[in-house]
Structures are given as C-alpha cells and as structure tokens.
Amino acid sequence: MSSSAISRDDVAHLASLARIDLSDDELDRLGAELPAILEHVKVVQQVAGDDVPPMSHPIPVANVFRADVPRPGLTPDEALAGAPASEEQRFLVPQILGEE
Amino acid sequence: MNERSSTLVPFEDALTRYEPVMGLEVHVELNTATKMFCGCATAFGAEPNTQVCPVCLGLPGALPVVNEKAVESAIRIGLALNCEIAEWCRFARKNYFYPDMPKNFQTSQYDEPIAFDGWTEVEVDGEIFRIEIERAHMEEDTGKSLHVGGSTGRIHGASHSLLDYNRAGIPLIEIVTKPIEVPGDKAPAVARAYVNHLRDLMLALGVSDARMDQGSLRADVNLSLRPSGTTTFGTRSETKNVNSFRSVERAVRFEVSRHAGILDAGGSVVQETRHFHESDGSTSAGREKSDAEDYRYFPEPDLAPVAPSRAWVDELRATLPEPPAERRKRLQSEWGFSDLDMRDTVGAGALDLVAATIEAGASPAAAKKWWLGELARRSNEQGVDIAALPITPQQVAEIQSLIDAGRINDKLARSVFDGVLAGEGSAEEVVAARGLEVVSDDGALSAAVDQAIADNPDVADKIRGGKMQAAGALIGAVMKQMRGQADAARVRELILEKLS
Numbered sequence: 001m002s003s004s005a006i007s008r009d010d011v012a013h014l015a016s017l018a019r020i021d022l023s024d025d026e027l028d029r030l031g032a033e034l035p036a037i038l039e040h041v042k043v044v045q046q047v048a049g050d051d052v053p054p055m056s057h058p059i060p061v062a063n064v065f066r067a068d069v070p071r072p073g074l075t076p077d078e079a080l081a082g083a084p085a086s087e088e089q090r091f092l093v094p095q096i097l098g099e100e
Numbered sequence: 101m102n103e104r105s106s107t108l109v110p111f112e113d114a115l116t117r118y119e120p121v122m123g124l125e126v127h128v129e130l131n132t133a134t135k136m137f138c139g140c141a142t143a144f145g146a147e148p149n150t151q152v153c154p155v156c157l158g159l160p161g162a163l164p165v166v167n168e169k170a171v172e173s174a175i176r177i178g179l180a181l182n183c184e185i186a187e188w189c190r191f192a193r194k195n196y197f198y199p200d201m202p203k204n205f206q207t208s209q210y211d212e213p214i215a216f217d218g219w220t221e222v223e224v225d226g227e228i229f230r231i232e233i234e235r236a237h238m239e240e241d242t243g244k245s246l247h248v249g250g251s252t253g254r255i256h257g258a259s260h261s262l263l264d265y266n267r268a269g270i271p272l273i274e275i276v277t278k279p280i281e282v283p284g285d286k287a288p289a290v291a292r293a294y295v296n297h298l299r300d301l302m303l304a305l306g307v308s309d310a311r312m313d314q315g316s317l318r319a320d321v322n323l324s325l326r327p328s329g330t331t332t333f334g335t336r337s338e339t340k341n342v343n344s345f346r347s348v349e350r351a352v353r354f355e356v357s358r359h360a361g362i363l364d365a366g367g368s369v370v371q372e373t374r375h376f377h378e379s380d381g382s383t384s385a386g387r388e389k390s391d392a393e394d395y396r397y398f399p400e401p402d403l404a405p406v407a408p409s410r411a412w413v414d415e416l417r418a419t420l421p422e423p424p425a426e427r428r429k430r431l432q433s434e435w436g437f438s439d440l441d442m443r444d445t446v447g448a449g450a451l452d453l454v455a456a457t458i459e460a461g462a463s464p465a466a467a468k469k470w471w472l473g474e475l476a477r478r479s480n481e482q483g484v485d486i487a488a489l490p491i492t493p494q495q496v497a498e499i500q501s502l503i504d505a506g507r508i509n510d511k512l513a514r515s516v517f518d519g520v521l522a523g524e525g526s527a528e529e530v531v532a533a534r535g536l537e538v539v540s541d542d543g544a545l546s547a548a549v550d551q552a553i554a555d556n557p558d559v560a561d562k563i564r565g566g567k568m569q570a571a572g573a574l575i576g577a578v579m580k581q582m583r584g585q586a587d588a589a590r591v592r593e594l595i596l597e598k599l600s
Contacts, residue, residue, distance in 0.1 A: 017394055019197045056190060056399030062407040068132050068169035071139030073153030079265075080149065082159075089148045090246065090262035093199040 006035050106361035111353050114325070114360035115284040121333055122280040122291055122352065123322035126298050128273045128308045129241060129315070130173050135269035136240045137164030137207060137403070144314060148264035156269035158203030164402055166191075170271040171214070171406055173307040174238050175416050177273055178215025180301055180423070181233045186214050188407040191238070191400040199263055200242035208274075210397040213237035214406065220301075222293040223425060226439070229290050232278035243268040273307075279333065284356070292349040295319050299345075300424040312343050319348050321376075323355040325363060334359070335369040339383050342376045350381040358383070431455060435464035448476050449486050456493035462500040470496050474517055495520050498527040511584050512536045540587035542594070545578070548586065549594045552577040563599045571595050 008031035015022045022030065048054070073079075076089050085092040135142060138155035154162035178185050192210035218233035244267050249259030275298065282290050299317055302310040310317040324336035337359070339351045359369050373386035422430070428451070432442045435458065445451050450471040457467035471486070475496070479486040499516050502508045508516060508531060519530030531537055539545060552574045553560045562570040571592055578591045 017197065017396075056401055057404055058401075062188065062405045064165060064404040065168035065171065066134075066139065066165040068134050068167050069139065070134050070141045071153075073138070073140045073151065074157075076147070076149045079152045079157060087248075087262055088246075090264050091149075091199070091202075093261050093263060095259060096199065096245075096247075096261055 108357040109360035118325040120287045124277045125320040126275045127318045130271040132169045136271040151266040174214050181218040183215035183218030185413050190405045191403045192397045195396040208239035209237035222297045224289045224293050234276045234278045236275045239272050241267045241270040288349040288352040291352050304421040321351045325359040339374040457496045460494045460497035462497040466500045538587045548578045548581045
C-alpha cells in the first residue's frame with residue numbers, strides 16, 4: 001500500500017475484509033483519519049534509506065526452536081472461560097456470512 | 101453464487117478443442133507430537149478444545165516458538181522433492197477474518213518458502229511424467245467448524261457455528277506444483293498418480309500419516325483450459341479439499357467438462373474456489389477468490405527467521421529413504437514379479453505387507469498369493485484397508501512355513517487364517533487348538549485308505565489294472581474321510597503300495 005493516499009473506497013474495502021459493518025458517517029470519518037495516521041508514521045521512512053535493510057524482528061537472531069515435546073495446555077473450561085458463548089465444549093460464534 | 105447453468109461437455113469431446121493445464125496444491129499434516137508453534141499435543145480425535153493453549157488460541161501476550169522437528173520434516177520433504185532449501189526464510193502472517201483461526205491470521209510462509217524449485221516423477225501406465233515443484237512451505241492448520249441449524253451441517257442456512265481448536269496450529273506443509281502441462285487424456289491419471297506418489301513419499305519419509313480419509317493429506321486441484329495449440333493459460337478454478345485419490349481424478353475430469361461448456365458458449369470462467377462433491381463427482385461455486393494482496397501478508401514479528409545451516413541440510417539429506425519408485429523397481433527385480441504382479445500388489449496397497457512377509461521368510465510367490473488372494477478378498481468383503489486386517493506379515497510367513505514343512509496344506513491354511521484373524525493366537529496355536537494338522541501317521545492313513553478301497557471296488561480294480569490316474573478318486577475319498585487333513589502325497593504312496 002502506498003504510504004500517502006488512502007481513499008474512502010480503500011477504507012470500505014478494508015472494512016469488508018475485516019467484516020466490520022461501517023456506516024457512511026464512519027467511512028467519512030475514517031477516510032479522513034487514516035491518512036492522517038499514515039502521514040504521522042511516514043516519518044519512519046525518512047530514516048529507512050536504501051542502505052538500511054528492512055527488518056521484521058528487533059534482534060538479529062535466527063533458529064529459535066522448541067523441542068517437539070508436548071506440554072500441558074489449558075483445560076477446556078479454562079480455554080472457554082473468555083468466550084462470550086460456548087456449546088458442546090466448543091466456542092460458539094454467530095452465523096458466518098459471506099460464504100457459500 | 102453466480103453459477104451459470106452451462107452444459108457439461110463430455111471429457112473426450114472437450115479434449116478435441118482444449119488443453120487442460122493443472123496446478124496441484126497438497127497439504128500434508130505432519131505427525132509431530134506437538135503443534136507448529138506451541139507444545140500442545142496433536143492426537144487425532146481428541147475431545148474438543150482439550151489440546152489448546154494461549155498460543156494456538158491467539159490470546160494476548162502469547163509467544164509462539166517454532167517446533168524444530170517440524171522444520172526438520174519440512175526440509176526432508178523439500179529434499180525428497182529435489183528442492184533447493186532456503187538459507188534464510190521467515191514466516192508471514194496471512195490475515196483473514198474467519199473463526200477457524202482465533203488469531204485472525206494464519207502463520208504461513210509467503211515469499212520465502214523453506215523449499216523451492218524442485219521436481220519429482222510419477223508413472224502412469226508405464227510412462228514417466230516429470231512434475232515441477234514450485235515450492236513447499238511451512239504453515240499451520242486451522243480449527244474445525246461445526247455449523248449448527250443448517251441442513252446437513254453446511255454453512256448455508258446455519259444459525260451459528262461451533263469451533264474446536266484442537267487442530268488449529270498443527271504443522272502443515274503445503275506443496276505447490278508449477279503448471280502441469282501433460283496430454284489432456286493423461287491429465288486426470290497424472291493428477292491422481294502425483295497425489296498418490298506424495299502419499300508414498302510422506303510415508304517413506306515417516307513425516308505424516310498421509311491419510312486422505314482423516315484429512316492428513318488434502319489436495320486442491322487448480323485447472324484451466326486453453327484452446328488446443330495455444331500457449332496462454334486460461335482462467336483457473338480452484339477445487340478445494342478433494343479427499344481421495346479417485347476424487348482427484350474425477351475433479352479434473354469434471355472441471356475440464358465444466359470449463360469447456362462455459363468456453364463453448366462464449367462465456368468466461370470465473371476465478372473462484374469450488375467445492376467438490378463426493379456423491380456425484382461434481383463441483384459447485386464457493387467464494388470468489390480474493391486477491392493475494394487482500395491477505396495483507398507481512399513478516400511475522402513474533403518468530404525468528406529460520407536459517408538452516410548447510411551442515412544440517414546435508415545431515416538430513418543423508419536420512420532420506422530410497423525414493424518409492426526406485427524401491428519398487430528394485431523389489432520387482434529381486435522378487436521376479438511381472439509388471440502386472442507389481443501393479444496388482446501396489447494397487448492392493450499390499451507392497452509393504454508383501455515385502456515384510458518376504459523378509460520374514462516366505463517366498464515372493466507365496467507372499468503374493470496370500471496377500472493378493474485370501475487376504476485381499478477378506479479386506480474387500482469387510483470393507484477395510486488390507487493393512488488394517490488383524491494379521492501381521494510375520495504371521496503370514498509363519499503359516500506359509502507350516503505349509504512348506506508339510507504340516508498343513510493350502511486348504512487347511514485357510515482355516516488357520518480364519519483363526520489368526522479371529523485373534524485365536526499364532527498360527528502354531530491355531531493349528532493346535534483347531535486340530536488342523538495334516539495327518540501323516542501311517543496307522544490312521546492306512547485305515548482310511550483301506551476303507552476307501554473297500555468303498556470303491558471299481559476304482560481299485562482300474563488301478564490294479566495299471567490305470568494310475570484313477571488314484572485321484574481314491575485320494576479324494578480319503579481326504580473327505582479325514583476332513584481334508586490327510587497328507588495327500590503319503591496317501592497316494594499308500595494306495596499304490598496296497599494295489600500294486
């Protein structure tokens with residue numbers, strides 16, 4: 001995505017990907033706010049010149065591995081404790097739309 | 101959605117005008133003890149949400165750490181597919197909003213797969229086809245959804261869905277081919293042979309159960325058509341989760357017919373995901389494919405890059421098994437099997453069983469006879485995989501050794517198989533318990549022979565008169581008397597002694 005312009009259509013597209021239902025007013029507001037946020041963060045690009053390789057990890061480390069040995073996790077009750085709803089020991093989610 | 105009711109063009113007819121181009125994506129679920137990024141167990145069929153933790157549930161603050169064994173398996177798979185192994189590669193977040201991943205992204209690899217630029221070969225009707233491998237990358241499986249309230253568990257019409265995250269985070273390797281351009285009439289068989297070949301390879305490597313019926317091997321079939329003699333690829337459809345070898349073949353055939361129908365009518369194929377239906381071999385429209393860009397891939401900041409040293413890669417290269425095709429060739433020549441024998445053995449899923457039976461001491465001919473005859477018949481009758489029959493290659497070899505020693509004959513052996521399969525113990529124990537041993541004790545045999553001669557005076561006269569071939573009738577009579585347990589060779593000797 002280009003660092004500058006983000007249109008109202010871009011916001012609407014992102015909202016649909018994220019399955020967030022935005023009203024026209026919200027689209028107008030976010031269509032103005034998001035470019036401002038990006039503009040603010042853009043200052044980073046001034047530092048990252050061609051001689052600075054992009055990085056995805058704060059420390060130069062590789063091959064951080066874990067042995068393939070099982071460890072106890074959460075009980076089903078613990079796992080479901082934070083769920084708004086559950087049924088049959090499973091997480092209950094509302095109707096999934098936009099598929100088949 | 102926008103399903104067009106185009107006519108299906110018969111497959112052979114479609115091939116007179118179009119050439120199919122295929123791409124196959126196969127997901128292999130690794131058989132590691134733990135998940136890709138956390139220490140949760142991976143047992144199949146566990147109670148829902150009993151193999152979960154903050155990492156695979158995507159709870160705030162959880163820190164994923166890569167499973168070393170999964171990386172090792174990924175490298176071995178890459179090497180077995182003649183791939184280059186990346187010197188340095190990262191994981192990436194594939195962002196999408198769907199409840200099968202509680203994190204709202206799947207940790208995958210994007211532009212830096214661990215293995216790339218490989219090839220492998222498959223055989224169809226004695227002809228070798230080379231399949232180019234684009235990449236093999238590491239990712240994680242998703243949770244399982246149960247749709248409630250709709251018809252037959254489908255998402256359509258469901259009131260809500262229930263999620264079990266036991267499978268979320270299990271290591272997957274996705275193997276992607278380059279476009280496969282083979283003669284159209286061979287395409288379905290080549291696709292099937294390729295997926296079958298990958299299964300054999302995974303089993304030989306010992307990295308996965310590779311069971312299509314349990315979802316540990318899943319195939320997506322991408323297919324497009326182009327007018328014969330042209331080179332530009334057409335628009336492709338992606339048929340997801342085709343879950344048996346036969347279905348792979350059927351999905352290719354169906355999509356060729358469907359695409360040809362659309363193109364003949366002057367329409368254009370929609371790039372979309374298709375669902376395969378086992379019941380009639382058809383596909384139906386799923387969602388329209390979003391652009392890769394919509395996944396907003398970016399490097400995973402919580403995971404360190406993977407940089408396998410060349411020493412490690414070489415070490416893993418040394419652990420590679422003999423490639424399945426070479427092994428088959430070697431075994432065929434060692435066993436003296438014809439091409440047909442070999443095809444039957446492989447087709448019955450009995451190659452490893454026959455090999456182990458021979459290793460346990462049986463002759464190749466005997467091992468083949470029992471596995472492809474008696475035991476294949478029983479597995480068909482019971483509708484179970486031949487490997488799942490409750491008998492081991494060692495037990496089959498033991499039964500054959502009893503035959504070779506003259507203690508039982510082929511007919512009695514069938515009863516011994518019954519006993520062993522029924523869990524009555526070893527072949528030796530079944531013979532003892534069921535009293536199946538061949539009688540070669542002269543006392544008992546002699547009495548039975550005398551009885552047979554007395555019962556069949558005409559036959560006895562013929563033999564006395566020199567018609568030795570008539571002895572068969574008397575042997576049969578003795579066998580009947582002794583419920584098949586007489587030593588036929590000894591009976592024949594006794595008859596001739598008594599009547600000469």
